[in-house]
Amino acid sequence: MKFSAMNWLALTTLILVTVTIFASMNMAFNWVFYLTVFGQTMLVITVYKVLTDDYTTDKTFKDFYEDKPISRNE
DSSP: OOOOHHHHHHHHHHHHHHHHHHHHTTOOHHHHHHHHHHHHHHHHHHHHHHHTOOOOOSOOGGGOBTTBOOOTTO
């Protein structure tokens, strides 16, 4: 299965939230340390995947936000 950039982002977020939970629960240092190193590696991979993703759109900054559309005539 090929992971999209958004899948990488979700997985990385899950890993780093898990690190935060483990650290707040006073888990063993080695678990937190290795999960942090793994999460940082995942973060670098995720940034690369997002920046090199083959995503195109016909939207421009003149289209404003999709949740609050404004017409071009206003």
